[in-house]
Amino acid sequence: MSQQNQTQNVPSKPQDDPLAIHYRAIAIDMHADTVQRVLDEHVDLQQQLTDGHLDAVRAKAGGLDAQFFSIWVEPQLFGSTGPRAVKRADDQIAAVRALAEKHPETWQMATTADQVRQAAENGKIAALLGLEGGYAIDERFENVERYYRMGVRYMSPAWSISTSWAGSSGDDVGATRGLNDFGKSVVREMNRLGMMVDVSHVSDKTFWDIVNTSTKPVVATHSACRAIADVPRNLTDDMIKALAKTGGVVNVIFYPEHIEPGWSQKKKQLDSEIAPLVKQASDSEPGDAVRKKLARDRVRTEQYGRRLPAVTVSRVVDHIDHIVKLVGVDHVGIGSDFDGVQATTADLATVADLPNLTRELLRRGYSESDVAKILGGNMLRVMEEQ
Numbered sequence: 001m002s003q004q005n006q007t008q009n010v011p012s013k014p015q016d017d018p019l020a021i022h023y024r025a026i027a028i029d030m031h032a033d034t035v036q037r038v039l040d041e042h043v044d045l046q047q048q049l050t051d052g053h054l055d056a057v058r059a060k061a062g063g064l065d066a067q068f069f070s071i072w073v074e075p076q077l078f079g080s081t082g083p084r085a086v087k088r089a090d091d092q093i094a095a096v097r098a099l100a101e102k103h104p105e106t107w108q109m110a111t112t113a114d115q116v117r118q119a120a121e122n123g124k125i126a127a128l129l130g131l132e133g134g135y136a137i138d139e140r141f142e143n144v145e146r147y148y149r150m151g152v153r154y155m156s157p158a159w160s161i162s163t164s165w166a167g168s169s170g171d172d173v174g175a176t177r178g179l180n181d182f183g184k185s186v187v188r189e190m191n192r193l194g195m196m197v198d199v200s201h202v203s204d205k206t207f208w209d210i211v212n213t214s215t216k217p218v219v220a221t222h223s224a225c226r227a228i229a230d231v232p233r234n235l236t237d238d239m240i241k242a243l244a245k246t247g248g249v250v251n252v253i254f255y256p257e258h259i260e261p262g263w264s265q266k267k268k269q270l271d272s273e274i275a276p277l278v279k280q281a282s283d284s285e286p287g288d289a290v291r292k293k294l295a296r297d298r299v300r301t302e303q304y305g306r307r308l309p310a311v312t313v314s315r316v317v318d319h320i321d322h323i324v325k326l327v328g329v330d331h332v333g334i335g336s337d338f339d340g341v342q343a344t345t346a347d348l349a350t351v352a353d354l355p356n357l358t359r360e361l362l363r364r365g366y367s368e369s370d371v372a373k374i375l376g377g378n379m380l381r382v383m384e385e386q
């Protein structure tokens with residue numbers, strides 16, 4: 001765990017120590033891509049890993065109580081529909097279940113707020129499932145219930161490539177595509193089942209169709225504020241207000257590209273400069289398409305770390321502050337995107353650094369009860385309201 005900032009707040013009583021406050025709170029991370037590492041890189045999450053952002057040892061040190069594992073299907077590698085997309089999602093779900101079965105001393109599968117509280121009480125980390133991108137339902141209505149039964153408790157309709165039924169913020173089609181009739185029926189089915197609708201990655205038009213269709217609180221599992229960092233992945237102030245009106249929560253992402261003004265442009269510039277290096281790494285990797293992607297990401301991680309501006313946890317809290325000023329403290333949470341990004345902030349670099357977030361919140365005057373809401377209390381409420 002990072003030792004910095006330890007001297008900033010000299011506690012008057014041991015129970016006021018920021019670390020004690022942090023450990024007392026139930027911390028829920030709404031989004032990490034770690035399970036893909038388990039499948040593709042065969043990492044052992046029980047060991048403290050020397051790379052990546054999350055494992056059992058660092059999660060414990062960071063006071064994490066619940067992790068929503070992102071069940072992410074990369075459409076270019078596995079298709080945006082069809083049996084390969086379904087299998088890729090099913091394999092990830094099986095990998096999370098296997099982890100919890102093999103290590104019940106650390107992990108406990110959960111689908112409800114009560115189960116999360118129970119896991120925290122027992123000193124375990126609750127493992128939960130969220131489907132990212134909606135590709136795995138394969139345009140079939142009945143698959144929403146299938147995934148609900150498999151334990152999935154949130155789904156975003158599209159990742160960076162639009163589905164036939166929902167637009168993405170990441171492609172040209174998304175600019176004009178919202179939810180079609182099938183998409184609206186999917187949202188209603190999610191409401192009926194009690195699966196949260198996640199607006200992270202969807203297009204603006206899809207966002208508005210979702211908040212106008214859903215009868216339950218809507219969440220963004222890993223997004224930030226466009227007023228601070230102007231990227232299409234982020235939410236405008238009007239969107240944040242509309243989402244809060246549903247009773248939902250914006251879970252702030254820790255990824256520099258989405259939180260630091262101008263970082264996205266600098267990254268684009270660097271991406272074009274390092275394109276030959278990335279291609280070379282990919283070409284010289286003898287393995288399959290998944291191994292090649294890992295080789296490309298390794299180059300990016302190294303280059304971003306060396307050549308892009310450092311961002312700190314203070315910027316994450318700027319986004320939290322902005323949301324609190326707009327809609328109050330009941331509609332904000334955290335969604336790290338750990339192991340789904342090739343750069344993190346300097347002092348919130350891995351899950352072990354989570355206490356630095358609490359330190360910064362306390363430094364800015366948030367009370368212990370505010371901190372508890374932000375770290376996970378608000379999401380427990382939303383899970384109960386589904």
Ligand SMILES: [Zn+2]
Pocket residue numbers: 132200201222337340
């Ligand atoms: Zn994502």
